[in-house]
Amino acid sequence: MADGEHTTGEILIVTGMSGAGRSTVANALEDMGWYVVDNLPPQMLRPLLDLSGLAGGALPRVAAVVDVRGGSLFTELPEVTRALRGARQQLRVVFLDASDDVLVRRYEAVRRPHPLQEDGTIVDGIRRERGRLASIRESADVVIDTSDFNIHQLASHVVELFSESGAARHTLTILSFGFKYGLPVDADMVADMRFLPNPYWEDDLRALTGEDAAVREFVLAQAGAADFLDAYTAAVTPVLEGYQRENKRHSVIAIGCTGGKHRSVAMAAELGARLSAVPGVAVRVMHRDLGRE
Template identity: 80%
Template sequence: MVDEEQRDRGEVLIVTGMSGAGRTTAANALEDLDWYVVDNLPPQMLKPLLELTGRAGGALPRVAVVVDVRGRDLFAHLPEVTRALRDARQQLRVMFLDASDDVLVRRFEAVRRPHPLQDDGTILDGIRRERERLAVVRESADVIIDTSAFNIHQLATAVVDLFAEEDSARHTVTIMSFGFKYGLPPDADLVADMRFLPNPFWSEDLRPLTGEDDAVREYVLAQPGALEFADAYAAALLPVLAGYQRENKRHSVVAVGCTGGKHRSVVMARELAARLEGTPGVAVRVKHRDLGRE
């Protein structure tokens, strides 16, 4: 049970492990989850950093610190620093990323960079030296992830599974209305075309209104195929959004277009958003790109 004093100090995660095992990918995934991430911090700086973030008044409730052998001799102090922080009742976890020697060798060869402890030896010599230095840290780690069989997307997903806040959205989808005459949204992942429906623009009563007005909404949804499209397209998006979560794709844009982006696309964007609200792990936003254009 975490008391109020511990909670006020915030949560701290130390990210460490073997070079080439995916620390950068893990740090990026944590940053996407709104953790405050500090890379390559000497262990002795952990306590001063946490004191500074503690003065932020809860503005930085979750801090992740990447600590590794790039710190050379300073890295040897990590075990004693983590013990001191735990003794001070700091909410602290250590995540250790590992991979098999042969996988690490292949990764270093792929990027054509030497191992930080390689010196005049081989990549494997550097890996073995690093394992010796990290043995004590690995034994005391709270979370160990073997990334040997992971690609970067799978590792990011594993980190999200472990550290995302309960009930937090793993994917944000923006339903964006737009007008084809102004061009396709360059950031669209999927595009739907509403020009198969009659255009309210040709009604003198509806022309000055927009898809946010009830009269236009009722007109558009009364057209043959409108409601069927909304139901079917929303249903088709559900496995896509579930797949995006599995692949750790954090954001997507579903663009819904009509001629000017003022009537049909606005109505349908709102309808799709309403049908997707409540999708597990998904936050839904609505944006009307061209609604204010003449």
């Protein structure tokens, strides 16, 4: 190693919408042993990484919370991040998001103004912030939609994503959902199960869910179900392998049907079982809308 060069451990940049849970994420990371720096100007990222290199094993994992509180300095985050990515393979950007109505409710609950609200409303501040963060969200390694999380669920989610347990190089979340409740905003890939007959129209299956054996057997027996699973597994496998080569540590595959109760639940579970065989990938299956109808 040449003079002036230092190796670092894992570096995490936490950013995103105000009110989406940055403080909760920072606290969870700190509880797991990360060295967390809050409200860091992007221009200070390189000195921080140099410091972590000088510290050697004393700072193996560093998380920096960067957001619009940095004012005009924050606009340089994309440029700083691009400059660091080439030399810092362990650098990842985590973007926290939530729906506008959820963000409004959170601000109203704490009775605080949005940092970009100025003389307008909370909604005005949220819109301004979304505009400023659009390119950052697009280039983020991990996008977490916190709309349906309370602080405890979000903290648990962070532990699952960023703990050191296991040897997986990539964490894949397979998320079933109902189209009538909206697309998951953090999905990397989306598949539509509405090409399969709906168990809802079977009297003996209507009250059951895709977690019940009878529904699962009904769905998997339909024409096209097995073909889809075979073809989709084959198509996604090289994507997951590529994600690992590119150091993308987390992705979400959203599997949808009308209400997120029958077809998507059954197919998500089956797809999860198949993709669990991909080397280096840890798979977890979640059902966003199960129980909503």
